[in-house]
Amino acid sequence: MVVNKGYEKAAHLYDIFDNKDNIDFFYRYGKEAGLILDIGAGTGRIAIPLAKRGVKVICIEPSPAMRNEFSQKFKLQPDLSDKITLIAGDVQSFKLTETFPAAFLSGSFDHIPSNERIASLQNINRHLKLEGKLIFDVYIGGMKDSPLSLIDTIKRGDYEYQRFIGTKTLPDKTIEVLLVYKTYKQGKLIEKIEQPSAAVTTSREKVHELLQETGFSIKNEYGDYYFSPFKERDSFLIIEAFKKK
Numbered sequence: 001m002v003v004n005k006g007y008e009k010a011a012h013l014y015d016i017f018d019n020k021d022n023i024d025f026f027y028r029y030g031k032e033a034g035l036i037l038d039i040g041a042g043t044g045r046i047a048i049p050l051a052k053r054g055v056k057v058i059c060i061e062p063s064p065a066m067r068n069e070f071s072q073k074f075k076l077q078p079d080l081s082d083k084i085t086l087i088a089g090d091v092q093s094f095k096l097t098e099t100f101p102a103a104f105l106s107g108s109f110d111h112i113p114s115n116e117r118i119a120s121l122q123n124i125n126r127h128l129k130l131e132g133k134l135i136f137d138v139y140i141g142g143m144k145d146s147p148l149s150l151i152d153t154i155k156r157g158d159y160e161y162q163r164f165i166g167t168k169t170l171p172d173k174t175i176e177v178l179l180v181y182k183t184y185k186q187g188k189l190i191e192k193i194e195q196p197s198a199a200v201t202t203s204r205e206k207v208h209e210l211l212q213e214t215g216f217s218i219k220n221e222y223g224d225y226y227f228s229p230f231k232e233r234d235s236f237l238i239i240e241a242f243k244k245k
């Protein structure tokens, strides 16, 4: 099982740096389906608010550290125990007997190595009901190499959290990503974490081919989480696909 995709060391900081405004986006699908398979569920950032709004969510997450963060949050909300199930597993190989009306894969597709993408989408397809939906997001096009630089500063009481990123593209289009996290308490550095990981960029055409090959049809393509239609120059693509006959 894949356990280190860049989240092991800094899982406790994941929610602090979260700035994605996509809960309402995912809730629209959650409300419609009632039951969601959330793959690469992370810290439960999407699953927990959806469960609070009445959606049942079955979560798959390979990273023990992310699952631990998820469980800690979840423990504080015992009323959600019949709404959320958290399972250790990765997208390529998880195996459940149930099939689902909809699945999410948010922030995770870029981490799947190119040679595992077909098997991963096929495995999701197997877990969907006929015409069941897959909602996933992916960065497309190239990414400029950049030296390590500060991208976020979050202040909370006595604490200041800083996040730095550096990227380098290899000839096979794999992007080596280095994230560095620094935590200061009353101005004194108390934690520094270096977390390397890899991401793989792709093109919209390649994503279309993969979906075609793995039993999906595309219903909608968005360029953001506010349902704006995808435009040719967007570098972020959100796909709503469904399992075809």
Ligand SMILES: C[S@@+](CC[C@H](N)C(=O)[O-])C[C@H]1O[C@@H](n2cnc3c(N)ncnc32)[C@H](O)[C@@H]1O
Pocket: 002, 005, 007, 039, 040, 041, 042, 043, 044, 045, 046, 060, 061, 062, 063, 066, 089, 090, 091, 092, 105, 106, 107, 108, 111, 112
């Ligand atoms: C950017 S986080 C997104 C977490 C959550 N979906 C969210 O939106 O907050 C990416 C997550 O994908 C998980 N992941 C990485 N590779 C994976 C794989 N092969 N199968 C399933 N999940 C994976 C990571 O462990 C991490 O929790």
